[in-house]
Amino acid sequence: MGIYVLSREIDTKDFEVFYKRFCEYKEFLDSARPTAVNLSWALRRMEKVAVKAGREEGKSVAAVKEILRLEAQNIREEDIRVCRRIGENGLALVKPGDGILTHCNAGQLATIKYGTATAPIYLGQERGYGFRVYADETRPLLQGARLTAYELHSAGVDVTLLCDNMSASVMAKGLVNAVFVGCDRVAANGDTANKIGTSVVAAVAKHYGVPLYVCAPTSTIDLETPTGAQIRIEERPGEEVTQMWYREPMAPEGIKVYNPAFDVTDHDLIEGIVTEYGVARAPYTESLQKMKQDALSATSGGGNE
Template identity: 70%
Template structure:
């Protein structure tokens, strides 16, 4: 595919019903090459999530939902004479596939959230409603499509709420990629930026490069630039400088999991940005779909942080190895930003502020009321 094509014209995650496959942008090749790849098997889906070919909590959740539907269909078609019509056998096989997909990334709660949502629908349809396996597979198909549509609506709502926190011409700093490439549209942290761009706000955005995987450099800077946003790429250790100069009026970041007390896990380095922002009196906002809020985890201490391969630090992106052979490497994919460093958590149901235990619970009640 022509690398000059506008990346904003492609869907991050799509289901091809004719080919029975998930179509994603291989984000490991960006920005040099835009390539769409197809996922059909459990291993292909697992690999795509683990290898970051698809990434960002919302996009991972949508991929997992499409994946469990496709795997359910495969179980039905391959065992049409037994498991294809027997719910018990069908569900046992599907549970194995669900648990396998869930093992690909431990920190992003949307992965387990989407899989659990699909599982709950499956059990209700099979055990309570006594639906046929064919009917259940179609229900899973519809639910996965609904999860994608919800993601688009949620991100736009986050954008509208986030836009109330800034004014035209503001400087905004963001870390990692919480943009369209991490969701199905708009992004989370970038949603206010895109909506502002549509309305003539002309923000000045600073994108941290985000070591070691450079999602800010490869993805955020790429998509914002493609969308015509005024974006400046900076190294991670330059954030204090641009803040001290008065160029940043607000920080917007995404997240992979929010604990009940407001502690938020996001790409490694986020807590550093939050600490520096507090030093210079700059509001720090976490943009979080309510699906990323984990009320079963009281504090950030309970969030399992994924450890990534050492080669991502010592070799990736370099022509030659840039660290001595045998040196020890600590490479956590995420860190946890303490809630006292967070000005507000922007959700689709409003903005939570301290004390977060209370405000997030109120957000939860709003969501429950809306779903009745």
């Protein structure tokens, strides 16, 4: 929707002039989140319909803008359906009364409705499953505390907020039966990039025998990236760690700070990758290829994704 809103500001009747400015806006938005592949996917999709309408079909710039609006709406509606299907597939992996741990925010505030990692939780809530959810606060920006805990609590879910370094404690006590996390990119071998700290949770879950599931649409699968080692990791200002949430800085002045926004979880730590077309399992080089093919076939056949 962002690229559509920006396109409305382009004041010209010449499509090529419009398209040049459109591409500048597209590159600007794409640069905001280099680790994530889904943003690039949606922007490319919007560009494709603009080029088809304006250059190939000769439609007016006004008509192209309306087509962009409709495509943004299509993406929105598809996202709702995809997230619900991810939720159904994830719900089949747990049972009523289970304890579920999640990290960062992959919920309604990050998508349109249901979220990805939270979709099984919301569907379980609708059906009276009585899940006990543990939400990591997710330092340093506290997306788990400010977003996930907020939205789940508002929905009436039994949610408990944890500091990031407490996940081992709840797993050791047997309070967690499964971990659901989202991701920003899935490499061809099943490595996934998600919010910083996810790989720590995955390693701890593996140690305690708790299955970790990554929930993501097939549009997040990037078969052109062989492994997680090739995923570009965004780094953010050190002030987010030393002073953002404090009345005064909590670290020595001038201290060096390493603040990556994401980390890569090795595919060996992942029990399954939950998509709208089912659950991909090892060997991921085969199962992810099939998932992408299923998505392509559905699109070619007039399906949603």
